[in-house]
Amino acid sequence: MPTISAKGLSMPESPIRKLVPYSEKAKKAGTKVFHLNIGQPDIKTPEVALNAVRNFDFEILEYSHSAGFESYRTKLATYYRTHGLPVEVADILITTGGSEALLFAMGVTMDAGDEIIIPEPFYANYNGFSTASGVKVVPIISGIETGFALPPIADFEKRITSKTKAILICNPGNPTGYLYSKEELLQLAEIVKKYDLFLIADEVYREFIYDDQPHLSVLNIAGIEQNAIMIDSVSKRYSMCGARIGCIVSKNKEVMQTAMKYAQARLSPPTFAQIASEAALDTPQSYFDDVVAEYKERRDTLVEELSKIAGVQVAKPRGAFYCIAKLPVADADHFAQWLLESYSYNGATVMVAPAAGFYSTPNVGKDEVRIAYVLKKADLIQAVEILKNALEAYPGK
Incomplete structure (x- = not known):
């Protein structure tokens, strides 16, 4: 049987996308999933860009x-x-x-x-x-x-x-x-x-x-x-x-x-x-002003809510729309999978990105997750409430 290259075998899995099958299964079972795992903005694409494609002759x-x-x-x-x-x-x-x-x-x-x-x-x-x-x-x-x-x-x-x-x-x-x-x-x-x-x-x-x-x-x-x-x-x-x-x-x-x-x-x-x-490139500056103001409010909301959870440590980001949170768990990979496979709170759960995959050094970041604050403020508050209750219920502390 032909063999796969050593380079191919050593390619790492994405810590952002590897939990997708568990997310899909949770949704099919009727659980609402708040996606904090991926940097997909919910901000509307500028109309000028969409129209350029629609109207291209x-x-x-x-x-x-x-x-x-x-x-x-x-x-x-x-x-x-x-x-x-x-x-x-x-x-x-x-x-x-x-x-x-x-x-x-x-x-x-x-x-x-x-x-x-x-x-x-x-x-x-x-x-x-x-x-x-x-x-x-x-x-x-x-x-x-x-x-x-x-x-x-x-x-x-x-x-x-x-x-x-x-x-x-x-x-x-x-x-x-x-x-x-x-x-x-x-x-x-x-x-x-x-x-x-x-x-x-x-x-x-x-x-x-x-x-x-x-x-x-x-x-x-x-x-x-x-x-x-x-x-x-x-x-x-x-x-x-x-x-x-x-x-x-x-x-x-x-x-x-x-x-x-x-x-x-x-x-x-x-x-x-x-x-x-x-x-x-013709997008007006007002678009960016509004977007930055929106993300700043989301950042402040997320950091404030996470800081209320016992045992959670979070570094306040100055840019982008991500933060790293240290959780009171032994293995964030297991915790992230458990959230999707075995936990829901009021019919919902959250999807986070285990942070170990954002390190090259082995066994570092195992108790950390990356959170993308690309959800609206109300959804972020609800997602953090689910995370708080999940940490209290999680058996792998």
Whole structure:
């Protein structure tokens, strides 16, 4: 019998999606499931984007340029410059989601066996992208006690070897919601310059900042123009997760020329989704003002309600729409499955994402879950009430 590749066998399961079969079974049994497990916004997609697809007149659904439509890239460069980022059309390559942008970034900067340093917990699919690229993740743990702040820069230096090629951050972070300060980013800038590394920044949540601290892009840091690679996406900004449109952005011409080879190999990003994404750039600022205000209220509600539960510790996020909560359980994986298989409160239960899958270090985060506050305020309050009662009833404390 033919055998599966070692790389395929080592691909990790998604901690976000692996419990879906249990959720589906619970729903079929009549249990209402509050989805706190996945970052699928319930915010309406801008009408201007939807209308662009509805009204598009065509006779042939053609390939686009491998780098994406020039009209879209031109408009996107203007968007970035309006937001203070020094970006030109040649610095942008459109990808099939931020996921493909990350795969391109790893492919461009690293060979099989090379190493990438990532502060953890981190977006779970970084593990999968690294495995697919043959790259070794070297994690540095940040803790809930510090709100998941950047680990000491000395910890990064201890892990740098001849195989280290890049540092990857998510800012603001998924799953923590942490927003890196200017001082932290400048520390990272110094270390990538010192050791001649790439600094890859996943900035797909840049619009979702809730307090006074501003977002600083790696593209705004002087002196690392050749080191910095930004990953972006329309998924969360415009509530267009299904569009699967992202981009890789860098001032490093060699990076972009090499990324183009990967882009050509996969032909082109999806045409209809680019049409919607280009139109979405005309979304008025009032849309974002309303969305950010809504998420800030949800964040405050979630953190306040979780803090009322005995034994629960939560770090208050400054951006994105996720938080990590430490629960009084021995195994959050088992608890999350038990919630769907064996528990309901007033005919409902909750679905959370066990946080161990957001770490690369084994046996870390086993008592933590990621919660996405993508539900309306009333639903969040009800979901946390279910969680509180479930923790009291759960036998695996």
